[in-house]
Amino acid sequence: MKKQKEVDYYKVIPKYLHKDADALIDYVKYFPYQFPTECPFCGYRSFKQTSGTNTAGEPRFVCYSCKRNFSQLTGTYFAQMKQIELWPDFVALRLTGISLIKIKNILGMSMHAITNREKALQKMVKDLFPDLAEWWLPHHQWQDRRLTSQVEKEKQVFMSFLDTLLYQETLDCPTCGNVMKRLEASKHRPYFVCHRCKTSKNLLSNTELFRLDHVDLWHAYTNYLIKGESNLTIQDMLKISHICALNWRKRFIKQMTSMGLDELVFWINWQWGRRQGSIKGAEISKSRKNDQES
Numbered sequence: 673m674k675k676q677k678e679v680d681y682y683k684v685i686p687k688y689l690h691k692d693a694d695a696l697i698d699y700v701k702y703f704p705y706q707f708p709t710e711c712p713f714c715g716y717r718s719f720k721q722t723s724g725t726n727t728a729g730e731p732r733f734v735c736y737s738c739k740r741n742f743s744q745l746t747g748t749y750f751a752q753m754k755q756i757e758l759w760p761d762f763v764a765l766r767l768t769g770i771s772l773i774k775i776k777n778i779l780g781m782s783m784h785a786i787t788n789r790e791k792a793l794q795k796m797v798k799d800l801f802p803d804l805a806e807w808w809l810p811h812h813q814w815q816d817r818r819l820t821s822q823v824e825k826e827k828q829v830f831m832s833f834l835d836t837l838l839y840q841e842t843l844d845c846p847t848c849g850n851v852m853k854r855l856e857a858s859k860h861r862p863y864f865v866c867h868r869c870k871t872s873k874n875l876l877s878n879t880e881l882f883r884l885d886h887v888d889l890w891h892a893y894t895n896y897l898i899k900g901e902s903n904l905t906i907q908d909m910l911k912i913s914h915i916c917a918l919n920w921r922k923r924f925i926k927q928m929t930s931m932g933l934d935e936l937v938f939w940i941n942w943q944w945g946r947r948q949g950s951i952k953g954a955e956i957s958k959s960r961k962n963d964q965e966s
């Protein structure tokens with residue numbers, strides 16, 4: 673996996689937890705290969721390596737006290753697991769919010785192996801990185817939807833962009849410099865006309881939001897979008913059509929991307945993915961269908 677991918681979780685995890693997240697990746701990268709320090713069964717610190725290896729090719733040890741056999745993975749989060757080398761990628765993808773189904777395809781693992789690993793990961797984070805667990809698990813399971821500070825900043829940038837469009841009353845004419853007035857007849861359009869040279873200008877014309885309807889709903893829409901609500905929920909709340917909801921998601925995200933609000937976009941997609949992970953059965957396939965449509 674490329675270096676770039678590995679730090680994608682910086683975009684969703686608050687800064688004060690980056691160290692923990694990095695340490696977690698290091699832990700799964702190095703711990704499984706460390707020589708054991710004590711017997712996992714009785715804690716006795718004296719044991720010897722046997723001549724044999726297990727099926728995964730790991731060295732076996734035998735305890736001088738309880739006489740039991742073990743490998744360096746016995747009794748750890750990694751016990752009985754194959755493809756130990758995929759752990760760092762798995763954790764990085766999970767922290768970034770990639771769904772289990774996507775990870776299954778990216779890493780070429782079975783669904784059974786993926787769900788086992790997810791269970792082990794959640795336990796590992798709780799045990800070893802309680803601060804990270806406290807923030808990550810509720811967000812991961814879509815229970816806590818507070819924004820991180822960078823996302824909050826980018827949200828404000830987008831909101832003030834919208835407010836300018838929605839409330840700006842005058843504009844300097846790009847042709848003659850005269851003050852252009854907002855056209856009263858198009859209350860919901862940031863459409864300006866110069867009375868001196870007859871130049872007209874729509875503030876939306878160079879944006880991704882050009883020709884979208886219901887300008888008055890955009891503010892509320894953006895809030896729902898950032899919260900990670902589904903198209904179905906949003907269309908019900910705002911009484912807009914399904915086609916409209918699909919189209920808005922695409923166009924608003926494009927607009928945010930063109931404004932360089934990458935962390936905001938990342939957050940929206942992440943929250944959306946978390947929501948899909950938090951609901952069950954039929955609803956999941958329903959929202960996945962939306963995913964493909966939009």
Ligand SMILES: [Zn+2]
Nearest residue numbers: 711714735738
């Ligand atoms: Zn022992």
Ligand SMILES: [Zn+2]
Nearest residue numbers: 845848866869
């Ligand atoms: Zn003019």
